[in-house]
Amino acid sequence: MEAKKNRRTNLLDTHIPKDISRYIDFSIMISEMILQKLDELGINKREFARSLGKKESQISEWLSGMHNFTLKTLAEISLKYDLDFSEAFRLTLSKSKEKKQHAIAQKTDQIQIHL
Amino acid sequence: MKFKIFRYSQGSKGVIYTLWKEGDELPELENALLEYKEIRGERYFYELIAFIRGMCEKTGFRVERFRDENLTWKDGIYALRGTAEYRFYLYHNSSERIILTGGGVKTTKLFQEDPKLLFVVNCLKSVSKLLRDHPELNLKLLSDSEIDLDFTWSGELSNIDEILEKITNGS
Numbered sequence: 001m002e003a004k005k006n007r008r009t010n011l012l013d014t015h016i017p018k019d020i021s022r023y024i025d026f027s028i029m030i031s032e033m034i035l036q037k038l039d040e041l042g043i044n045k046r047e048f049a050r051s052l053g054k055k056e057s058q059i060s061e062w063l064s065g066m067h068n069f070t071l072k073t074l075a076e077i078s079l080k081y082d083l084d085f086s087e088a089f090r091l092t093l094s095k096s097k098e099k100k101q102h103a104i105a106q107k108t109d110q111i112q113i114h115l
Numbered sequence: 116m117k118f119k120i121f122r123y124s125q126g127s128k129g130v131i132y133t134l135w136k137e138g139d140e141l142p143e144l145e146n147a148l149l150e151y152k153e154i155r156g157e158r159y160f161y162e163l164i165a166f167i168r169g170m171c172e173k174t175g176f177r178v179e180r181f182r183d184e185n186l187t188w189k190d191g192i193y194a195l196r197g198t199a200e201y202r203f204y205l206y207h208n209s210s211e212r213i214i215l216t217g218g219g220v221k222t223t224k225l226f227q228e229d230p231k232l233l234f235v236v237n238c239l240k241s242v243s244k245l246l247r248d249h250p251e252l253n254l255k256l257l258s259d260s261e262i263d264l265d266f267t268w269s270g271e272l273s274n275i276d277e278i279l280e281k282i283t284n285g286s
Contacts, residue, residue: 017166
């Protein structure tokens, strides 16, 4: 078990192509915004589905965090629930920018230590 | 069959535990992820990794994201969505802690008709029941103390007394 504990990497550390990573980040962020809105309004998935004329199973797929939303769907939800999805894109992009800047700062620190 | 609960990944929003069978080289989740990659290909594998990582780091494990397996609410057993016929079963302990494990390809209408899937679900149900019946236990404690969970062929825990004794004695 000690050897198991000392494993330094696991599959979740796999390098993921940037386009896939960003696509999933967008999907997670959009579904999170919808979920928070439902919490705020105190409505459940069934009521949400009914309000949009969709099946509950379809809504479950949307909220999974791995759904490829169409612009049509986003427009529909955005109008009905007054959600600004551009916020989800902005947040995702700014987080990725922060991460990049952090990585650059770390690298710069390392270079300075070596010098 | 002996398993340990293994802390697989920790992010700012949650911890993923998995089961690790005695004698196996890899934990259950890793075996399943590799099988999934082989079956569905790299693209879907990467998407799944990004998604699991995203929950760990950004959102935690909201129960609304998971597939309800028509079990009782108190069991807290779900499956990941978006993995086609492949099932990754999980025990939802809280929005910060889950046990995520494999399952396999679901070829039957009900998971109860597939002995392999049924075994995984029953193991998770047994852990869920153990934690419900014994509030002094938690996933971190079970994982840190490296206690063996001895499951019967039907996924029942056969060494509950031993687990409780070990925890009480702090060994």
